Amino acid sequence: MKDSRAAYSALEERISSAIAGADPAVFEGLAIEVYRFQRRFNEPYDQYCRSLKAPETPADWREIPALPQAAFKHAALRTFPDADEAAAFRTSGTTGEGYGVHHFRSLRLYDEAIHRGWDLLNLPSLPQVILIAQPAAAPHSSLSHMVGVLKSRAASGKQHWCIDSQGALDTARLTSALEDYRRAAQPVLLLGTALAFLHWFELGDPIELPAGSLAFETGGYKGSGRALFKAALYDFFQRHLGLAPESIINEYGMTELSSQCYARGLDQPHAAPPWVRAIAVNPATGREVPDGETGLLRIFDPANLGSVLAIQTRDLAIRRGSQFTLLGRDPSALPRGCSRAADELLTENLPQSA
Secondary structure (H helix, E strand, O other): OHHHHHHHHHHHHHHHHHHHHOOHHHHHHHHHHHHHHHHHHOHHHHHHHHHOOOOOOOOOHHHOOOEEHHHHHOOOOOOOOHHHOOEEEEOOOOOOOOOOEEEEOOOHHHHHHHHHHHHHHOOOOOOEEEEOOOOOOOOOOHHHHHHHHHHHHOHHHOEEEOEOOOOOEOHHHHHHHHHHHHHOOOOOEEEEOHHHHHHHHHHOOOOOOOOOOEEEEOOOOOOOOOOOOHHHHHHHHHHHHOOOHHHEEEEEOOOOOOOOEEEEOOOOOEEOOOOOEEEEEOOOOOOEOOOOOEEEEEEEOOOOOOOOOEEEEEEEEEEEOOEEEEEEEOOOOOOOOHHHHHHHHHHOOOOOOO
């Protein structure tokens, strides 16, 4: 146990430096070191790698075995003793398939990845109006935690949470906050899941937001019974709020990861931060597809020090150099996602549209 804690602390410092420096050149060596550490101290992952006859020191980071995302539902994937756990985030599990759990010894790297990712987005400091449950009401939600961390990025720390403690959308509070900022000509940042925005657009009246306003949406309608093309959702943003597509940021993230990828506007690829690699692989061979071709998204995130570095998702994506264009969920995969957990709570508390 002592060896695990010492090795964890040393690697945590190196990963923290990589996040702060945002130097992509350090990724390969760091990824292999994290992989070797996880082979040593994460028994379920080590067993998985042994079943694949994977080398303990791969020649290239692409050879690191990616654990299927669903494994988080079936094993406690920790590189630290149970007693050292500081937090745990859960995927949704309300449709009968069970939920996955991401265990954390510390949220230091998680929070640093959030802040550095937003540094790289270069967004202005604006008051935040939020269509996501507060962290106290959703303590196992990685998305709620993320938005709570972003309070320090809000102008004067102003956050207006518009999902109540029961998970219902407080349209009166939402409308009042936006009207106040509209009258003051103060631009705002809206944050929410795509489904929460869609519900609001269907229930509420249009409000022309001040120039310079932005929206942050997590995308996806997994398990909700709803579906909408991204262009149609962004048309709602333009018609109801006066926000052009280039004023909208989409986040690609998941409970099983510690870092996020972002795209801004329509027809723009997602970019992983410099300390992360996101590739599209052929599901039959596990090899990276050529540029412009479609594969399953595989993500290598060193900030996942306490769990598993390499995650094999069931999301389809087109390779765009070092970036990717997200196509959506593999139709054969079960629905999942941190935004889906938030959406299901919201859906239970909203009237159904005709």
